[in-house]
Amino acid sequence: MTTSPLLSIEGLQVRYGAIEAVTDATLSVMPGEFVGVIGSNGAGKSSTMRAIAGVLRPAGGKVRFDGADVTGRRGHAMVHLGVAMVPEGRMIFGDQTVRENLLLGAYSRVMRNDQSVGQDMDEVLELFPRLRERIGQLGGSLSGGEQQMLAIARGLLSKPRLLIVDELSLGLAPKILDMLFPILAGLNARGLSILLVEQMASYALQVTSRTYVMENGRTMFSGPSRELAHDDRVLDAYLGRHRSD
Amino acid sequence: MGASIQYFLSGLSIGGVYALLALGFSMMWSVARAANFNHGDIFMVGGMGTVVFLGLGLPVWVSAVLAILIATIAGALIERFLIRPFNREPNSVGWMLTTVAIGVMIVGASTALLGSAARPLPSPLMDEPLRIGGAGIFPQELLLPAVAVLTTLALYLFQSRTHLGRAIRAVAANRTAAELMGIDADRVTLYVFAVAGGLGALAGFLVAPVIQASTTIGLAFGLKAFMVAIIAGITNPAGVVIVALVFGVVERFIEGYFSTSARDAVGFSIMILVLLAFPQGIFARKEVAKV
């Protein structure tokens, strides 16, 4: 393993006023890797992702992307660097159509006059045929599952090198998750590095190759997902909880 | 009958001024959840600036363009230095203080420099009123609501047909999400404040031949326009323009059928009642979202 990580964070801290949401997050994603972060609600997973994506300013620690220190870069700048995030709660622009939402996903490329946007648009619509059917509808009129598809498609259209997916499963039926997780796996198989934050550990451990466990604002331990799926600590704390859901 | 036509036309005219200013408030508020409270003084710059450049011997169109350019730059500078640093937290109010303060300074400095006397801005559209059934209106006055409506349409087309327009709507809807699309929300906000400043100055330029330019006219217009924007539902530009035009007409009818001294008292009372009935404003957007 001589290749350097695509993304690495060290000792990352996030504060909301006096409240410390993340005290020490350290993780890395190698090129082409599919990495998961699991942990209970309030463990600081989403705050960590938001700090990486630049929509929160870290209070301490370092964020490196492709070797460069990008700590504190703002969200739009991270997109230009090649980091896209599918945010928790989807954040679809409800008063804009599906097509407009997708164009916004490609905003940085459109402004650069990137000619291949149209072709990429066709590709994501092939990946999510439901969106093609709804192309002229307002984002706000879509179902939860469709909105999540739109959020992923929108993220892909910035042509990211790293896709961060924050709580893919939130509020979605298992039937839809059974369709969405394989799509992420397929994207990874085509070479896209993915960092997935997921409360539903069982889903995450199935698709990712390596997983971090976060607790109380810290990354506690990590390991190959296949191994963690049988780790007692994980079984008790996360998978057990999931079974009782 | 002649009186009613008169009140209607005069009301549309002044409503057009409210509309252009309220539209600026709406644009600013939508992207920043804050507004330039000295927008009325930017409006003043449009009229006064034109008159001053005209006095230096420049042609009227050059003068107007320069004045509007100054207001545009002022709008951007105010956003960058007086609003952005004071609007970091969700419920910040520091920007209110800073923008009111700079407004007082702009008016004070311009009065000290230019005097408080009203200055004329000649316009060929003020030479002869159109007379309609006992009522009369100068063509320049009809220009105001026309420009307000056309501006709203242009804004609508811009926001729905262009990438930057969609980006503005995205910033207005969800700043974080917009940043995640690669949109520099701060820069978009700056652009919007600049355009709002330019629009305010355009209104000041267009109305100056009707009401004369002076350094102190901004406050009253700015205040009314802001209130109009609030009762209309500040994030809905079309609603804001409609309410502004209606409010201008209602004011004139109050003057006509009650008295001038009742105008502001009755007008503001109506606003308060409307706000009680529609706390988010008459044309407030319903948030279309499913979770």
Added chain:
Amino acid sequence: MRTGFLRKLALRGSLASAVLAAISVTAIPAAAQQAQPCIGASWELTGALAHLGRQIRYGVETALAEINGAGGVLGQQLRLRVYDDGGEPPRAVDNAMRIGEQDNCIVMIGGARTPSAIALRQPLHDMGLPWIGVVSAGVRVLDHEGRANKWMFRVGLNDGLVAPFLIDNALKLSPARKVAFMHEASAWGQGAAPFVQNAAKNANLTLVGTETFNVGDTDMTAQLIRLRTAGAESIVYYGLDAETDALLRSMERLNYRPTIVSALGIGAQLSSTAGPLANGVRVMGTFSFWGKLDPNAQRVLNTIMANNREVTGPKDLLLHSGTASAYDVTNIIARAITLAGSFDRTKLRDALYKVQFRGLITDYNPAFSPQNHDALRAEMYRMFVFHDGMVIPVEDSPYAAKK
């Protein structure tokens, strides 16, 4: 001593100025002090009427240049101390306290607004500081309702005399006696209303309509439609330049042209904003730099133009009566101090009852009497008319022959 100090404290708006006053009170012995050779003024240098402050200033500075050029007063140069009150009475009070105590000036010259002048009645009384007004025409500036007015004087119009004068002139313009009244809804306009109504009653006249408008209003069609219905032919009018411009444009819209007979609220600025629409508007006053001037007035005008680049002729002086009043007042003060023989406020006040001066507006002979602190009487009021960019006496105008 102590209670006097506390009372002065209570008068102040702000703690900061109270501290300043405390310093000045301790620094200067209060009794029998010699005042400084300065004239204090609290004028509106910023605010909606700032241009009127400037018109007063032209008159004062021109007079001071002449006086000091001829050696000053009692061998000293007479200085002018100006503070801005933005047209706000509380700031005017603050300024007056500063002038009276810190600067220790011998006298104050008033400004444009009546409310600011009325606010000074108590502090001037407490400080024993003479004050001579030039524009503020309110009756209550000099009439202190039951208490003797010892310190306030005026070389300007008096609203109590203005109203009958305007009614009289409005009646001359409407033989059918269709006279209406229109005024600004401000302290000035509201304050004048009872005098106009009273004057109408005394002239056995029933006003065909009374209308108001707000400062900053830009459209007067509603009021004019009502007055047109009532058949008004002339309108007794209290308003300022900007609103009068709005009135004239509304008259043009409606193609209805009653004659405006205005109090001294409008100035030459109206002809620059309203252009030919201003033609025929009557405005009362006491003096005009237009037309053929006597050598004295010509000299004053030349000095103003020489010392103020922005003034190229009578058209750039916006309130001739105010400038002339200010010029006359400054000269009256200088001569009264000479007459008093020292920079003593009480002696100056007493000298004002004896001082004589041939001024721009009239021959002050003497300027004031203990019974009458108004130097100008109704017979000195004159009617002017706007014509082609000028404001000229009606009798010298093309409107003279009209009825």
